[in-house]
Amino acid sequence: xxxxxxxxxxxxxxxxxxxxxxxxxxxxxxxxxxxxxxxxxxxxxxxxxxxxxxxxxxxxxxxxxxxxxxxxxxxxxxxxxxxxxxxxxxxxx
Numbered sequence: 631x632x633x634x635x636x637x638x639x640x641x642x643x644x645x646x647x648x649x650x651x652x653x654x655x656x657x658x659x660x661x662x663x664x665x666x667x668x669x670x671x672x673x674x675x676x677x678x679x680x681x682x683x684x685x686x687x688x689x690x691x692x693x694x695x696x697x698x699x700x701x702x703x704x705x706x707x708x709x710x711x712x713x714x715x716x717x718x719x720x721x722x723x
Contacts, residue, residue: 631672631673633687633719634719635672636672636673636687636688636719637687637715637716637717637719638716639669639672640669640687640690640691640712640713640715640716641712641713641716641717642669643665643666643669643691643694643712644690644694644708644709644710644712644713644716645709645713646665647662647665647694647698647705647709648705648706648709648710648713650662651702651705651706651709652702654702658698659698659699662694662695662698663695663698666691666692666694666695669691670688670691670692673685673687673688673691686715687715687716687719690708690711690712690715690716691712693708693711693712694708694709694712696708
């Protein structure tokens with residue numbers, strides 16, 4: 631998968647999580663975990679995921695998942711950062 635395609639996946643995940651964050655339900659964290667788990671497979675190469683720090687897009691994706699238990703403001707900010715990272719890649723291409 632290309633970097634541009636990964637940026638698109640990251641943007642879609644961040645957008646969906648941001649929307650879910652606005653109307654949190656009891657299973658919000660579970661939904662985020664499943665969505666990120668599915669999305670991170672787009673980064674898998676030779677049966678391995680990148681290490682933290684190796685790919686800024688992957689780091690942004692995992693940051694969204696890491697903050698799913700945090701306050702709605704922290705999740706909103708993580709999603710905004712992820713969307714900016716995805717947009718930066720898309721614009722740079």
